[in-house]
Amino acid sequence: MTTCVLLTSLLLVNVVIADEDAEGCRDHPLLTRMPNFYIQDCEMRDFDQMDFVNKQGEETTVEGKKYYISHYVNSDAQPPSEIQILRNFTNAIQKIGGTKTYEDRSDVYLKLEKGDIITWIHVHTWNDGAGYDLNIVEEARMAQDIVADANSMAQDIKMTGKVAIYGIYFDFNKADVKPESEPSLKEIAKLLKQNPKLNLYVVGHTDNVGSMSANIDLSQRRAQAVIQVLTTKHGVDKKRLEAYGVGPLCPAAPNKTDEGRAQNRRVELVEQ
Template sequence: MKKLLVSSLLLLAGVMPVIAQEDAENSKDPAMFTRMPGFYIYRYDDIQFDRFEFRTGGQKTEAVEGHSLFIDYWLRENMQPPSGLQIVRNYTNAMKKIGGQVIYEWEDGGSQNTTMKLVKGGRETWVYVYAVEQNYTINIIEKEAMAQDVVADASSMAKSINETGKVAVYGIYFDTGKSTLKPESIPTLQEIAKLLKTDPALKLYVVGHTDNTGTFDANIKLSLDRANAVVDALVSQHGVNAASLNAWGDGPTAPVATNSSEEGKALNRRVELVKQ
């Protein structure tokens, strides 16, 4: 019995490292990189929206928000370990080949570190790689403004209109450069319809606003097209009286924040309801 137990324990001892060195469940390499040979994914975190502080030089950092990916790689047993520098160089070379840039590299207590950035298709992707001989990690943030899940309700819209004559609405979504409403806009449209049905005498200008990306004329047209799309949806899908609404496009002429940052541009892309 004792021999059988010892044999079983030895068998388990031989199997466990193999099991432990399989990739974590539902994990995968990031779309922009393969992995170093001989490594497996020990931990994998895919978060819809998060924030990471990327080191950009000396003690300077830049906080980036968006879709977050964290991958922790470990070397399999009996594999020849590469140096931390070799790991980092592989990733910086791969980033350069796809048009990215190395922002900053540094050594810290024997570890090799690098911050990189790729700007492609109107999107920024930031990458941080930390590497030692048998382990390295990657933090990736695909920079984007957070989807607004909490929308202003009809009563808060009415309060703002009564106090200031207008309300900025951020729960209305379009694809870049387009005026077709996205399905995520429905909850906000429902609240606007509720606002107008609660106060049938209320008449509103629906005013479209853009950031300063693109030409002035194109943005004026886009903002008006988007305002018309909102009016059309409220009338045709939510039973609002067409006589209560007038569409207008202000383009980039009335920003509420700087256009020098992505956060500011996101605030400037909005629809406002202005009391007639």
């Protein structure tokens, strides 16, 4: 009996008890964690904003689904160096086509573009590598609950001869109108029904990412796609609409920031 108790005690001494992740916390689907680390805290928000640092060393505000995951080294493990943590995450993102936008002693900022999703990652190390935090934002538009209605569109056209529509959506580098554009398209059709003498130029605009010729072509195809939906689905007479694409030639904001480029990607209705 004494022997059994002694053996049990020795076995307990040699068991390695891993530190447990905080309740409800898990790794982000894109990234695994450093070996011998556990998650001590986490938070996820469906839509939030955060400042990241771009290649020019300037802060840029990004909006979308936000993750915060804080890691700490297991109590029985030797922590890696801070540079080892930063290099591991940088190499992982670069291997799948991402880029490093900025780095200093304890931080690295990474960016990954896949399809119509842009993922921003900030890795921050602390306590000489014993801990590190991940701040991740999957950039996306917020679900738009409020859409400019036909009356406000008519008012803008009366005052300025045009109205910018930001509720018409396309996938990256494509000209297919996305289903979530329907509320705005309904209001445009209503605008034309309420104003039977109003004829419009539908003008596509882009940011300055890519070549001039590609952006001109893309903006033209997007304008034509909007007219296609309005005429085939909403019964608008195609004689009242004419498509033009001007690419990046008429910006609404500087193209130097992500926010500015987002403002420049739009469709405008211009009175003929």
